[in-house]
Amino acid sequence: MMQRLISMPLATVLVVAMLMLPGQASAILQKGQPAPPFKVVSTSGQQITEANYKGHVLLIDFFATWCSPCRDSIPHLIRLNQKYGKQGLQILGASLDEEGDKTVRDFCAVQKVNYPVALANEEMQTEYGLRSIPTLYVINKKGIVAEKFMGFNSDMAAKLDLLIKQLLAE
Template sequence: MRIVRALTAFVVAAALTVAFAAPSFAIPQKGSPAPPLKVVSTSGQQISLANYRGYVLVIDFFATWCPPCRDAVPHLNGLSRKYGKQGLQILGLSLDDGDEDVLKDFIVSKRLVYPVALAGHDIQTDYGLRSLPTVYVIDKRGNVADRFMGGSDATLKNMENLIKKLLAEK
């Protein structure tokens, strides 16, 4: 009997620990409004989701120390150059720990052609980030079109196909 009580107490304690130990990371779903964001770019520009209404927006969550994130930069720069005049916008949101000098050096060394800002913990939670890189594609109405994780060639190709489809929509 003592073993059953001890086991029950352990299960209850474990369940409460899981339930209350970590914040909830809800992942925005396809078709739902993109969570709001307000950031200041490394160049001092105030940026909010409202700035991108009417555009297809790619939000790239990355870190300067993340090899797959670094590898994705040339592809994102290429997308910006290829589709920018058709209405594509890219926003890089760094998860680096507040060191803006490291981030600025990264921007220069990788020749990023799109704005970059530090993503605060609220934004990370709102977008349910669990791994890097994570890219959200937001449609012209501000809704989540899809989320892509990792930087494989297949992932990048699927993302570009979605971008082309969204740009063609009125």
Template sequence: MKSYHFRRLALAAAIVSALAFPLPSHAVVQKGQAAPPIKVVSTSGQPITLNNYKGYVLVIDFFATWCPPCREAIPHLVTLNRKYGKQGLQILGLSLDEGDEQGVKEFIASKRINYPVAFASQDIQADYGLRSLPTVYVISRKGVVTEKFQGGSEETLRSIEALIKKLLAEP
């Protein structure tokens, strides 16, 4: 009899847990998988999808204007774009600043960002498993996620550049 009540109690607890803490509806992308789709409109009004970047090495930078490490990393991304853009590098900034389009446009101008910036929807954030900022994904010419970087340390930025150089050297 005790065993029966214990199993019922355990089952009830499992159901309550499942309802209280549902699993995310999106599977978070992993290294080696195809990059999840992106469909956004840049702050300059251009529609952007992953198809725009076929055949390019793509760096996706999830950032926010209020995030100090993001603010520090962006000049490095601007430099990378200038340095490797003609070799096949593309960068896409995805802002998590909600409802502040004018503020983001002013930020883009003040940081002299030389790549497209758009707003990251909740679905994109979920698909890419965003947990902290900045988060940078590097995607190969074939559309495969090769690495995910979190934080904006000098070591992280050097690792991003080394990976970009390696991927640009591949056919």
């Protein structure tokens, strides 16, 4: 009798947890969905929202200074900004570093980052369904997620370049 009383609440908890999983999975931002609004402050103190990027192709790079693949992606993002920045590409670095602005500012100075970087607040991380880093979202001129890239490698870099070129031509 006692085992049944213990296993009934446990079974209830497991069923509730399993029912919640599909809802959690659907909360992950996917290609074709509108990009969620966000409000962050850049490491230089500038207020940044999604409205700053209206009519532009936006690449949001969720990264951290301690993440090796994130560090590997930054030179490519710098080159993309040099290549396509005047054609309408905008890049926003969204750091997950907990050490604060100074750590991120120093890192960006050493890396010679040529685009705005902000600390990604909890709300932004949740809205974008962040699960790992680096994660890059490419958002088209209409504010729709055109692609999501997780991780970084040379194949992804080539795909990213081609996608941005296509989106800028639209």
